Amino acid sequence: xxxxxxxxxxxxxxxxxxxxxxxxxxxxxxxxxxxxxxxxxxxxxxxxxxxxxxxxxxxxxxxxxxxxxxxxxxxxxxxxxxxxxxxxxxxxxxxxxxxxxxxxxxxxxxxxxxxxxxxxxxxxxxxxxxxxxxxxxxxxxxxxxxxxxxxxxxxxxxxxxxxxxxxxxxxxxxxxxxxxxxxxxxxxxxxxxxxxxxxxxxxxxxxxxxxxxxxxxxxxxxxxxxxxxxxxxxxxxxxxxxxxxxxxxxxxxxxxxxxxxxxxxxxxx
Numbered sequence: 001x002x003x004x005x006x007x008x009x010x011x012x013x014x015x016x017x018x019x020x021x022x023x024x025x026x027x028x029x030x031x032x033x034x035x036x037x038x039x040x041x042x043x044x045x046x047x048x049x050x051x052x053x054x055x056x057x058x059x060x061x062x063x064x065x066x067x068x069x070x071x072x073x074x075x076x077x078x079x080x081x082x083x084x085x086x087x088x089x090x091x092x093x094x095x096x097x098x099x100x101x102x103x104x105x106x107x108x109x110x111x112x113x114x115x116x117x118x119x120x121x122x123x124x125x126x127x128x129x130x131x132x133x134x135x136x137x138x139x140x141x142x143x144x145x146x147x148x149x150x151x152x153x154x155x156x157x158x159x160x161x162x163x164x165x166x167x168x169x170x171x172x173x174x175x176x177x178x179x180x181x182x183x184x185x186x187x188x189x190x191x192x193x194x195x196x197x198x199x200x201x202x203x204x205x206x207x208x209x210x211x212x213x214x215x216x217x218x219x220x221x222x223x224x225x226x227x228x229x230x231x232x233x234x235x236x237x238x239x240x241x242x243x244x245x246x247x248x249x250x251x252x253x254x255x256x257x258x259x260x261x262x263x264x265x266x267x268x269x
Contacts (some may be wrong), residue, residue, distance in 0.1 A: 014050060024048050027215060036223055036251035039063055042224065046217050047164040055211040057171040060162075061223075062204045065160045066105070068229040074099040075136025076246050078230045083243025100223050102147070105201070111148030112205030114139075115180045116215060132183035132200045136191050148181070158199040164207050174210035181206040 014023050021028040021181040024044050032041060036050075039060035051059065071122045078096030085091055100106050114135065122131035139146055148253055151158050181202050205218050213221075237243055 013045065014098075016211045017160045025110075040171055043213070046220070047212070047214065051211070051257050054168075054173040055213070058168050058173050058207045059067075059195060059213065061164055061167040062221055063225040063228075064210060065164055065200055065225075066204060067225040069230070070245070074226060074234050075230065079237045079243040079244055081243075082234050082248070084240060086238070089231075092234050092237075093227060093230050097223055097227060100173040100219070105199035105226060106219050108222055109215075111202040112209060112215050112218045115177050115186070115205060115209065116149060118180050118184070119176070128180055128183045129186065132180065133187045133191065136184060136187050141192050146184065146188060146192065146196065147182045148199055148205070149185065149195070150196035151199040154199065155197070157197040158203070159202040161198045161203040164200070164203045168207040169212060173207060174212075177209040181186060228233040245247040 001239060008031050012024070015019070016022060023032060026032055026044075032044075036044070037056075037060070040051050042063075043049070043055055043059050062229075074096040077099050079230050080091045081095040082089065082092035102110060118128065118131045118135045121135055125219065136146060165241050169175060181198060184202075201222075204221060206214075208221065209215065
């Protein structure tokens with residue numbers, strides 16, 4: 001049974017024969033290995049283009065910015081999984097990556113879509129502030145969260161935001177989405193009733209969209225970066241295990257609120 005338009009599988013990313021592996025039109029061994037860093041290679045894989053200096057600087061900066069932030073939920077899930085299955089490094093990495101959703105890490109994609117929506121509303125040369133106010137107002141009316149704003153620890157602007165914006169500006173990257181991101185930050189207090197500042201999940205799409213990074217691939221940037229951080233944590237877990245300690249911390253404060261059968265908790269004869 002045919003589903004979809006295509007009947008022949010096609011790809012523009014990679015092919016190979018007995019002697020050569022071709023990636024995006026380049027000879028992997030002769031043109032890429034030892035000649036291109038991994039961040040640039042990732043850009044080439046995703047876009048099919050070699051990054052210019054601005055794209056290289058910005059993408060590499062975002063990968064460094066989001067790779068690590070301590071014992072966040074994805075890391076805890078990963079380390080506890082390895083503690084339970086020490087022979088399954090890949091499963092432990094996967095456990096952490098599966099937690100990259102709309103609240104943590106995945107907000108980069110939804111923030112990018114918000115910025116695209118505001119750009120479209122403003123039109124060419126339009127009023128970004130007015131467009132930001134209109135779109136954020138609609139999000140608020142629909143009870144939708146404003147992705148990429150507010151942080152449980154960094155109550156002022158997330159310190160990574162300023163540095164990413166500096167890298168983008170200094171490299172000559174497009175700053176139109178940075179302007180949109182800042183316009184959203186300005187309208188939030190009046191429309192939402194809280195002073196929610198930019199966090200790294202809004203800064204990442206703001207700078208990446210400015211270098212032509214594709215919107216559908218935005219979520220992949222924090223996923224790729226966080227995989228590196230997880231591998232670091234799992235290496236440490238094998239040397240100095242804390243996975244079961246994390247589990248203990250979770251159960252120590254547990255308060256059961258359900259029903260119990262008669263006699264539960266009393267001394268048994």
